[in-house]
Every structure is written in structure tokens, then in C-alpha cells.
Amino acid sequence: MKYIGIDIGGTNLKAGLVDEAGRLLATRKMKVAGIADPAALAWTIHALVTELCRDTGCDTGDIFSVGVGCPGAVEIRGGSILYTCNLPLRNVPLRRLFHQLSDLPLYIENDANCAALAEYYVGGGRGSKRFITVTLGTGVGGGIVHNGKIFHGSNGMAGEVGHMSIEMDGEECPCGRRGCWERYASASALKRQTAKAWQENPDSILAQVIAENDNHVSGQSAFIAARRGCPVGQAVCDRYIRYLTAGTVNIINIFQPDTLAIGGGFSNESESFKREFLGVSNESDEQLLLPLRRQVAAHSLPCNYDKMTKIVKAQLGNDAGIIGAALLGKNKRII
Numbered sequence: 001m002k003y004i005g006i007d008i009g010g011t012n013l014k015a016g017l018v019d020e021a022g023r024l025l026a027t028r029k030m031k032v033a034g035i036a037d038p039a040a041l042a043w044t045i046h047a048l049v050t051e052l053c054r055d056t057g058c059d060t061g062d063i064f065s066v067g068v069g070c071p072g073a074v075e076i077r078g079g080s081i082l083y084t085c086n087l088p089l090r091n092v093p094l095r096r097l098f099h100q101l102s103d104l105p106l107y108i109e110n111d112a113n114c115a116a117l118a119e120y121y122v123g124g125g126r127g128s129k130r131f132i133t134v135t136l137g138t139g140v141g142g143g144i145v146h147n148g149k150i151f152h153g154s155n156g157m158a159g160e161v162g163h164m165s166i167e168m169d170g171e172e173c174p175c176g177r178r179g180c181w182e183r184y185a186s187a188s189a190l191k192r193q194t195a196k197a198w199q200e201n202p203d204s205i206l207a208q209v210i211a212e213n214d215n216h217v218s219g220q221s222a223f224i225a226a227r228r229g230c231p232v233g234q235a236v237c238d239r240y241i242r243y244l245t246a247g248t249v250n251i252i253n254i255f256q257p258d259t260l261a262i263g264g265g266f267s268n269e270s271e272s273f274k275r276e277f278l279g280v281s282n283e284s285d286e287q288l289l290l291p292l293r294r295q296v297a298a299h300s301l302p303c304n305y306d307k308m309t310k311i312v313k314a315q316l317g318n319d320a321g322i323i324g325a326a327l328l329g330k331n332k333r334i335i
Helices: 038-056 094-098 111-122 187-200 205-212 221-227 231-255 271-277 282-299 317-334
Strands: 002-008 012-019 024-031 063-070 073-075 080-083 090-092 106-110 130-136 140-146 259-263 310-313
Touching (some): 002 038, 002 317, 024 317, 063 111, 094 106, 111 140, 111 317, 130 231, 140 231, 187 231, 205 231, 221 231, 282 310
Parallel strands (some): 259 310
Antiparallel strands (some): 002 012, 012 024, 073 080
16 A cells, blocks of 8 residues: 655645655655645645656555645644645645545645654654654744654644743744744754854854855854864854753653654755754764753753653654655554
8 A cells, every 4th residue: 555645835745655664655746836726736736646646657546545744734634724824825625625636535734743753653753652853944843743643732733842932032933922942943043143153253264164155154054163163153053052952851851752853954955964964974963963962961850861862863854744744644544
């Protein structure tokens, strides 16, 4: 049996064919003409399903279900998109519209929860019963999986870890509150912090690193500068890791997961940066994950050392959303 996952983005829909083991067999991408039109969205999803089946020689009878991951709030039982922050989608009865075109079962879920589900089964959370992902990107997202089941909370919005406040009178967040974690620990926040340090220290090694990148500030700039012995870059890294620690400690103290995986963000950075920053190399492990683990251990509530939460890298990268969406159908079968 095979499954199809759909990841809804700002301008494109990405689709993937996934097998029982969670392996991504094939992918396709398609632009949405007028994503604000619910019927056009459903048609595009159906077209992607048809294209994937045709190009891979897979009969629709071999497809168990289609899963859709969408940013924002969704109504899982009814199969509707309630609203999204960055896309013009409000109260879209997606399952009903899709079933006007296809008889395949369709499941819908928040995209961060899809990523968490994928990491739980085939990524950094394998072997865990209690698992949480933290996704660093434009904001900070999260997903909670307990014994193979996504935890939604009473209103379906559990896991919005980026909007816990770590500074009660801190920076204003687009959500309307102040001091939200994502204003300090997201990839976007790191770039802002780096840009500010660059402007205040134009003769620093950090400024040289940015100049070498055509004056483009990236998430890796401060870390590269720190490796070259730059105190300004090191200060940016240290402050960022403290912010990342603050929210991570809160999550661990509240949930005590077996494993917490960090990843997902920095998707607009180069592959070399993702390797460096997210810890594929020993250098970045020392720069980010090792100090994060040390600080989290120092500030978390005392517990049995053998049962401390493991902090790991998310392993599936940008494929996590597609794989997790596809596994929604399999997840329904095995829970």
C-alpha cells in the first residue's frame, strides 16, 4: 500500500508518493493558480495525485489515502482549513471539494504536526514514545507526538511553541503579544540579531564574512565569524543559543519528552549551511547542539539522568512535511 502527501506552500503545492516504510518514492510540484479559490486548490491537489500515479505507474487502487499538510488551523474531523496566517485560505471545506473529484480518502493536518509525525516514525524520533519537534524558520513551530498520536489539545492548536513568552515586555510579535519565543529564536530572529551586530561593528570579522557573501546576512554569518575568532560573531551565537535554551527548557520541563528534535528552519539557506548549522559536521555540533544540550541540562528541573530528554537534529529536512502528510492515513490505520 502507498500513500500520497501534499504540502501546501505560499505559491506551490508539493506532493510525494510514500510507501509503508515511510520512504519517499517520488515528488512533484505544481503552482496554484489563485490559491484563494478553494475549488482551484482542490483541483490542483487532484491533478498532483493524478500526475504522481501516472508518472510512477501506480494505480489509484494502490493508494490508501491522500494527506494534506497546511500552515495554520485546520478542522481535522471535517477536513477543512479554518485559517492560515500567510495564505488567503479561510473556512475551506477541502475534503468535500476533493471528493467531488476523487473517491480517495483525504486527511488534513497542520504542517508542523505533519513534520513531527514524519520525524517520529522515520526520522529523529524513532524509538521514542514521547516526542516533540521544534522547527526554526520564519517563526518557531512545534509538533507533539505521544505514543504515535499527534497531540492536538482541546482546540486543535497545541504545539504553537513559538508563541510562549520568554520576555514579558519584550519585542512585539505579529500575533499581538510581546516577547514570543519566535521573536528571539527563529531563523529570522538570528538574521536580525546578526544584522544589528554587523551595523554596530562595521570593522569586525563578522562584517568581513557578510561582505564575502555580497553583503547578504544569513543564518550562518555569525557562526562562520565565530569560528574565525570573531568576538562579535561569538556574542551573537551565545545570545542566540541562550534564547533557544530558554524555550527548549520550558518545553522539556512541561512535557518531559523522550526526544526533542530541532530542525526544519533555515530552508532558504545553502546546503552547506544546513550541514554546518544543524550539526552534520563536528564543528557545528560544537557551536550549536553541544552548548544547547549543556545549557538545557543546567537549567532543566532535576531528574533521573538516565531519562533526560535527548536533543537531536531533525533528519528529514524539507521532506518531513510531505512524508508526514502521507503518513496521516497510515497513522489512522495503526492507532
